[in-house]
Amino acid sequence: MHTALYTATRTLRAVFVVWAAFTLTFVALRLLPGDPVALMLSGRGGFAELSPRQVAQARAELGFDRPLIVQYGSALAGALHGDLGASLQTGQPVSRMIADAVPPTLQVGTLALLLALTLGTLLGVAANLTASPLLRQLLRSLPSFAVSLPSFWVGLVLIQLLSFRWHLFPSFGDSGFAGVILPACTMAIPGAALVAQVLGKSLHTTLQEPYADTVRATGAGRTRLLFGHGLRNAAIPAATVAGMLVGSLIGGAVVVETVFARPGMGRITQSAVSAQDLPVVQGVVVVAALAFAVVNLLIDLLYPVLDPRIRATGRLVTA
Amino acid sequence: MTTLTRSPVEPVREPARLRRVFSAPLRSPGVTLSVLVLGTVLGWALVPDWFTSRSPVTGVPADRFRPPSARHLFGTDQLGRDIYARVVHGAALSLRATVLAILIALGGGLILGLVAGFFGRWTDALIMRAVEVTMSVPPLLLSLTLVTALGVGTGQIAVAIGTTSVAAFTRVMRAEVLRVRAAPYVEAAILCGARWWRILPRYILPSAIGPVLALAALDFGLVVLAVSSLGFLGYGEPPPAPEWGSLVADGRNYLATAWWLTTLPSLTVTVVVLAANRLSRVLEAEGRHR
Numbered sequence: 001m002h003t004a005l006y007t008a009t010r011t012l013r014a015v016f017v018v019w020a021a022f023t024l025t026f027v028a029l030r031l032l033p034g035d036p037v038a039l040m041l042s043g044r045g046g047f048a049e050l051s052p053r054q055v056a057q058a059r060a061e062l063g064f065d066r067p068l069i070v071q072y073g074s075a076l077a078g079a080l081h082g083d084l085g086a087s088l089q090t091g092q093p094v095s096r097m098i099a100d101a102v103p104p105t106l107q108v109g110t111l112a113l114l115l116a117l118t119l120g121t122l123l124g125v126a127a128n129l130t131a132s133p134l135l136r137q138l139l140r141s142l143p144s145f146a147v148s149l150p151s152f153w154v155g156l157v158l159i160q161l162l163s164f165r166w167h168l169f170p171s172f173g174d175s176g177f178a179g180v181i182l183p184a185c186t187m188a189i190p191g192a193a194l195v196a197q198v199l200g201k202s203l204h205t206t207l208q209e210p211y212a213d214t215v216r217a218t219g220a221g222r223t224r225l226l227f228g229h230g231l232r233n234a235a236i237p238a239a240t241v242a243g244m245l246v247g248s249l250i251g252g253a254v255v256v257e258t259v260f261a262r263p264g265m266g267r268i269t270q271s272a273v274s275a276q277d278l279p280v281v282q283g284v285v286v287v288a289a290l291a292f293a294v295v296n297l298l299i300d301l302l303y304p305v306l307d308p309r310i311r312a313t314g315r316l317v318t319a
Numbered sequence: 320m321t322t323l324t325r326s327p328v329e330p331v332r333e334p335a336r337l338r339r340v341f342s343a344p345l346r347s348p349g350v351t352l353s354v355l356v357l358g359t360v361l362g363w364a365l366v367p368d369w370f371t372s373r374s375p376v377t378g379v380p381a382d383r384f385r386p387p388s389a390r391h392l393f394g395t396d397q398l399g400r401d402i403y404a405r406v407v408h409g410a411a412l413s414l415r416a417t418v419l420a421i422l423i424a425l426g427g428g429l430i431l432g433l434v435a436g437f438f439g440r441w442t443d444a445l446i447m448r449a450v451e452v453t454m455s456v457p458p459l460l461l462s463l464t465l466v467t468a469l470g471v472g473t474g475q476i477a478v479a480i481g482t483t484s485v486a487a488f489t490r491v492m493r494a495e496v497l498r499v500r501a502a503p504y505v506e507a508a509i510l511c512g513a514r515w516w517r518i519l520p521r522y523i524l525p526s527a528i529g530p531v532l533a534l535a536a537l538d539f540g541l542v543v544l545a546v547s548s549l550g551f552l553g554y555g556e557p558p559p560a561p562e563w564g565s566l567v568a569d570g571r572n573y574l575a576t577a578w579w580l581t582t583l584p585s586l587t588v589t590v591v592v593l594a595a596n597r598l599s600r601v602l603e604a605e606g607r608h609r
Contacts (some may be wrong), residue, residue, distance in 0.1 A: 273463045277467075281467045
């Protein structure tokens with residue numbers, strides 16, 4: 001009963017968030033200054049040669065002359081049917097562009113997510129497992145160092161060393177699995193740092209709770225306490241962070257794909273923003289918000305599995 | 320006979336507290352180094368001519384692609400421009416954008432948080448729903464959406480990043496306002512007939528502002544990173560301007576031959592972010608311990 005209600009409210013919230021993200025980007029893109037139609041025409045060659053009448057005609061063809069509310073209604077109706085409009089630059093349907101761009105980004109993103117979770121968990125656990133204070137201090141400060149690195153630089157350094165100097169990996173472009181590794185590593189670093197920070201801190205607090213003393217009193221060692229008891233209790237904040245991680249990976253893709261000159265969502269975003277290609281930008285944001293909402297929904301649904309207290313009450317219990 | 324008894328709750332004496340906050344950093348070498356780094360960069364931004372006599376935009380064609388040396392600390396680029404001079408002059412652009420972004424986030428967050436926390440009911444519901452939605456879009460994408468609408472330039476980048484961060488600041492401010500609002504002295508003020516325009520700035524703001532200022536300090540490093548990332552993507556000032564991110568993007572074409580073009584400006588960004596993060600954490604910890 002509780003579980004059904006919990007699932008229903010969380011799902012409704014995810015739907016609301018995606019709708020709101022659509023509306024937010026629509027409003028932001030239409031109400032702020034800048035005339036995309038004029039810009040598009042000038043980009044296609046010689047804005048000066050076009051008469052105001054031709055500009056008005058182009059605007060009417062694209063539907064930009066209708067009242068905003070009508071534009072919004074038709075855009076929303078289209079989006080619900082999977083039609084996100086057409087790119088102002090190329091005239092291609094946005095949904096097609098995105099469908100083509102998702103697989104390469106998903107390849108890099110999945111690998112980056114796995115790397116970030118693995119590295120982050122290892123680091124977070126290691127920082128709590130080690131008995132040497134010096135090593136612990138080092139492991140604890142590593143994540144905050146890692147988040148200070150600009151990811152464009154990490155990518156460039158990897159290219160310089162591993163591709164140009166040692167010829168281990170291809171440097172640019174889309175070339176099979178080998179081409180995925182460096183971008184994925186670059187993308188994973190800030191995420192791994194985030195996971196390590198949160199899991200490390202959460203483990204640290206968990207291990208100071210009374211039940212940990214009880215476990216210690218039964219004669220369990222550090223390792224047993226950590227893996228048998230602590231990790232599971234520390235998993236909830238870490239699960240929340242995994243959701244944030246997906247968001248940061250979506251954003252990170254823009255920089256990383258530009259650095260490595262790879263095709264993908266990040267790349268089309270980067271060029272669409274430069275060209276003020278409104279439908280493409282909006283399409284990307286909506287798809288990203290959808291992905292983000294789905295991941296967070298899955299994590300919300302995972303909480304009751306991780307924490308029996310939520311199963312019983314249908315609410316998140318803050319200890 | 321009628322001596323005034325001291326009230327049991329003593330008001331915090333500002334100078335003592337401030338002295339403690341600012342003297343504590345100097346005790347640890349890492350923090351001293353951070354202060355030095357940020358001081359130097361601030362100097363670059365305010366009086367770049369004290370740090371370099373070379374021009375950031377006109378190069379000496381004979382000096383193309385010189386690696387770092389005593390004459391050219393950070394080397395020179397394809398036009399013979401001194402990279403150190405460009406980094407020094409770029410500090411003003413990058414820092415101005417950072418400060419502007421934080422001011423926007425802080426200002427927006429303070430006002431929205433005060434309104435949401437104090438008035439409650441539908442204003443609160445409306446504002447917090449908007450905050451929730453804003454935070455459900457990955458921040459970089461939201462900034463990029465705003466850049467699309469505003470156009471390119473360092474100022475536009477700053478506005479985009481600042482607006483994106485308003486949500487997080489609003490959330491913290493609202494939580495604080497809710498806490499302070501429940502304090503007896505605020506209730507007393509309301510009972511005395513004080514109106515909201517007097518209560519908000521006089522009784523609530525001073526007590527609620529602490530955590531938001533701490534967030535602003537913690538955000539500084541992140542915003543420097545975001546500004547340089549957007550600069551790297553090509554949304555900063557047009558080419559000759561030496562914004563840090565765009566310096567790295569320019570150097571990218573010569574990655575195989577001239578490592579210093581990308582490495583040294585990136586290193587500058589990293590060092591500044593590290594210093595800012597370190598210092599803000601110390602200030603925050605000190606502020607919390609008082």
